[in-house]
Amino acid sequence: MIKLETAYKGLREFKNLTGRPQQTPGAHFSRVTPEKSPAPKELCWSGDLARAMGITEEHKSSWLSLLSGNQESYNPAPIATRYGGHQFGHWAGQLGDGRAMTLGLYEGLEVQLKGAGLTPYSRGADGKAVLRSSLREYICSEAMYNLGVPTTRALCLVETGEQVLRDMFYDGNAAYEKGAICTRVAPSFLRFGHYQIHAANHELEELTELVNFTIDNYFPGMSIAQMFKEVVRRSAFLMSEWMRVGFVHGVMNTDNLSMLGLTIDYGPYGWLDRFDPNWTPNTTDFRERRYRFINQVSIAYWNLAQLKEALQAVCLESLDEALDQYPEYFHSFYQESVAKKLGLKTCSREFIDELFDLKYELQADMTLFYRTLMSVMEGKDISWQDAFYKSLSDADLRRINTWVTKWQREQKLQRIDPMIAFGIMNEVNPAFIPRNYIVQMVLDDLEKGDETSLRNLEKAIANPYELNEFTRPFLVKAPDWSTSRPGCSTLSCSS
Incomplete structure (x- = not known):
């Protein structure tokens, strides 16, 4: 039993x-x-x-x-x-x-x-x-x-x-x-919405009981203000991690954000293939694009503000200061994350912005771009076209090479051992992500009674930073057909 x-x-x-x-x-x-x-x-x-x-x-x-x-x-x-x-x-x-x-x-x-x-x-x-x-x-x-x-x-x-x-x-x-x-x-599966429902209905005893339960079990010894500050910090870190791997949640309602800073409720999510900060996979959100990739950071802040209002109903201490720390938390986590992806100790916002524009305007593949940079570090022959969806002109290639030269100069200025830098990059730049089209192909095979691709996918997600027989076949750009196939580029909340 x-x-x-x-x-x-x-x-x-x-x-x-x-x-x-x-x-x-x-x-x-x-x-x-x-x-x-x-x-x-x-x-x-x-x-x-x-x-x-x-x-x-x-x-x-x-x-x-x-x-x-x-x-x-x-x-x-x-x-x-x-x-x-x-x-x-x-x-x-x-x-x-x-x-x-x-x-x-x-x-x-x-x-x-x-x-x-x-x-x-x-x-x-x-x-x-x-x-x-x-x-x-x-x-x-x-x-x-x-x-x-x-x-x-x-x-x-x-x-x-x-x-x-x-x-x-x-x-x-x-x-x-x-x-x-x-x-x-x-x-725990506690969400922001668990607290909101009691505040909205003026159920202050029930809200107090839930807050005390949360602190006792998950934030021991903290006050409500200290707990909220930690929720803010964890949420900021989560957003930086989504940005790091190119994840788009798709439906960031307040009931889909975790009090523990976990990714929760995998519905109409997607992964950035072509780097498009305005992309969302959720058809319900196509008009407003409220939950598009680049907006996730500000939406998390908005959701935290709603949680703050709920908790403030039973907290005498102002929670404004904790909420105001969100931008600082996020930018600190994000800059550290981008620096690691580039094998650097630090990374200025200007350098990040220049890279952002390059990836967007030349339609970089979010995953392949960084793995190609790693190949550059290894001295391998590479084709930048394999990491971009736009057909690259000579001017585009010069632009990429100019940026790469700046990046290499920055590594030298920061006196970073190339082997150490490569190791850091290999820990944060996945060789494999379960792109929507890959999962859809598995579903197609399951409909035919074939589980082979599912078993291979399970092995691939087990070691996503390792180049092996299960991850290597998918270290390529998403196929053209995936941009129009339902379940690949377009999803809904239907489940």
């Missing part, structure tokens, strides 16, 4: 459930029951995470039964939490875990099923998830972990054996897709 501890112990449960989606005023969570999977099939299992959690091969079958929703009974009872949020800048009221269920704590980590059925917070949905979105979440969360980006993780992915109806682009073309459950793991 797998022994889980109760999550959110001491917080308020809503008990007047009707068995259908509803408002749950004055509560932090509601108890729920996962729906059983008719024909569960293990598709992915993170052996790395399982070992870290102390889960042995001997107990794997018991875990798979639990994680497919097929337990006869649950102790403790699973829960779904209540939260609110600003969606695309507008207050949306109560949202909550619409298809996520926390089973409990194991080795201090919250274990959560995504796609296991209805909760009081499912609104008009069915609480299920499809393989398309579940595989994307599994792959990206494990890839981000191995890239060194703060993130929730994924332990397991199972197909449920059920067909789930989804309208991928909300255009009236609904179709049945394979159902799936992704098991997510994190120290």
Whole structure:
């Protein structure tokens, strides 16, 4: 028997459930029951995470039964939490875990099923998830972990054996897709929206209880102001890490930002292939582009301001000073990050801006550009055209070479050992990222019953900084067809 501890112990449960989606005023969570999977099939299992959690091969079958929703009974009872949020800048009221269920704590980590059925917070949905979105979440969360980006993780992915109806682009073309459950793991899934819902509804006792719970469990010994300052710092660091690897979250609503500074909720995300700071993969955001790559930094600040307003309702000390430190935190983290990507000790904003313009105007591949710089350091013959999508003219090549000369001069001025610089660059410039088109090709193969490409992808994300037989084939520009294929350049919140 797998022994889980109760999550959110001491917080308020809503008990007047009707068995259908509803408002749950004055509560932090509601108890729920996962729906059983008719024909569960293990598709992915993170052996790395399982070992870290102390889960042995001997107990794997018991875990798979639990994680497919097929337990006869649950102790403790699973829960779904209540939260609110600003969606695309507008207050949306109560949202909550619409298809996520926390089973409990194991080795201090919250274990959560995504796609296991209805909760009081499912609104008009069915609480299920499809393989398309579940595989994307599994792959990206494990890839981000191995890239060194703060993130929730994924332990397991199972197909449920059920067909789930989804309208991928909300255009009236609904179709049945394979159902799936992704098991997510994190120290906590607390979001900004958990605090906002209580402040918005003037539930100050409940807000105070949640804040005290958060401090006791995740920020021990801190005041509310100190906790908020740490949330600001972690959020700034997270944004610098997204910038480092070219990640676009796609839906940075306040309910999708973590109190612990983790990447959370992998929905319509994407990776910068062609360096376009105004790009977003989310079709819902195509007109406003609120959550485009370059805007993520300022959106995190805006979201923190909303969290500040919620916490201020139960904090006598002003939180303005902590919020005001966000720009300084971010620029410090970001400049350090760019310096490492270039093998430098320090990097001026002017130098960063010049590089930014070059990558944008010549359409650099975010990943290949830095790996090509590493090849330059090794003295290898390189073709800059292989790292750019624009057809490079002689003037473009002169511009690139002029910048490279400046970069090499800067390394000499900073007296950096080339071997040390290369080692630093190799730690922050991935050879592999799970670009959307790669995951889409895996999904295409799975539809044909072929898991070979999935197994190769799992091996690639395990060592994304290493050039090996699994990562090397993808160290190329994204193919032309990926710019127009649904699931590659365009995604939605449908999942």
